[in-house]
Amino acid sequence: MSHEGPGPELPDAPVEAEAGQTRLPLLLATVGAAVVLGAALVAPLVDKALRGDEQAQRALDLSLVETWEITNRAHTTEDVVYPQDPPAGGAHAPIWLECGVYGEPVREENAVHDLEHGSVWITHDPELGADDVEALAAQLPDNGIMSPREDLPSPVVVTVWGAQLRLDGADDERLRLFLEEYGDGHTAPEYGVTCQGGTPDPQGGLPEQGADA
Numbered sequence: 001m002s003h004e005g006p007g008p009e010l011p012d013a014p015v016e017a018e019a020g021q022t023r024l025p026l027l028l029a030t031v032g033a034a035v036v037l038g039a040a041l042v043a044p045l046v047d048k049a050l051r052g053d054e055q056a057q058r059a060l061d062l063s064l065v066e067t068w069e070i071t072n073r074a075h076t077t078e079d080v081v082y083p084q085d086p087p088a089g090g091a092h093a094p095i096w097l098e099c100g101v102y103g104e105p106v107r108e109e110n111a112v113h114d115l116e117h118g119s120v121w122i123t124h125d126p127e128l129g130a131d132d133v134e135a136l137a138a139q140l141p142d143n144g145i146m147s148p149r150e151d152l153p154s155p156v157v158v159t160v161w162g163a164q165l166r167l168d169g170a171d172d173e174r175l176r177l178f179l180e181e182y183g184d185g186h187t188a189p190e191y192g193v194t195c196q197g198g199t200p201d202p203q204g205g206l207p208e209q210g211a212d213a
Contacts, residue, residue, distance in 0.1 A: 060173050062181060065165045073116060073189055080109050086123050086149060087112050089161045095206060096198040101137045102147040110204040111145060115161040117193040118185020120144035124156045124170070132170035139175060141183050143194055147202070161188040 070089035080091050087108050096113035097106055111121055120141050124133065126148040136156065140146050149157075154166035158175055160182045167175055185191050199205055 060177075062165065062174065062177055064174075065163055065178065065181075067163045070162050076109070080112075082108065082112075084159075084164060085151075085153060086121065086157055086159055086164075087115075088159050088164045089115055092116060093204050095204060096195055097145050097202070097204070098198040098200040099143060099145060099195040100200075101140065102145065102202050104147070104202050105149055106145065106147045106202040107204040110199065111147070114145055114195045114198065115159065116188055116190050117195055118143060118161070118188035118191050119195040120179065120183055120185075121159045122146040122156065122175075123149040123152060123159070125152055126150060128155060128170065135170040136175075139179065141179065143185060144183075145195060160185065163187055 066084075066088075068084070068088055072090050074091040075094045076091050077093065080087075082088075082090055090112060091109075092112035092115075093107070093109040094113075095110060096117060096119075097110045099114075099119070105126075115121060120143065122136055122140055122144065124136060124146070128136075128148070137146060155169045156167040156172065156175070158165050158167060158178050163182055165174060165178050
């Protein structure tokens, strides 16, 4: 004899599975956030380990560019004592240097006239290797001069009127950054004037046809 009664209850497993599926995205999001946060916290430590202490190694930026407000633009045929090395502006010779790469030191009074025209002046240690000199020359803007210079404060120095950056060598990435920021000559009193038409004599001798200053 059979007894009718309520049927067997369905198992709760599907409900638990559904709850687990609901929690899964939240769990994944939590884990993902933890990973991102951990990376953000660890990255500076890894960077510091790779690059060394910021005080000991220069950062790849323009924070070490030195700038000056230079108002003296007088022409003089005398030698000038400049406060910067190399000079970044001031009184200068009446004739500027022709654009280009020079294989010997140039007279600074003439080079400063180039700076007044918005030119870039790259100076380098005379002992710099030929490959490095070639690498620097390849980066020299058309409106620029480049020359070796004794007793530089660093292997390479890049200068425009009123601004200067000491570089660690020809492969210093900050040269590119400096040229991007200052290479157009906008800091110069005669912004937009070219170094074309100057004297090709490193010591500032007048060109055969002369030039207007």
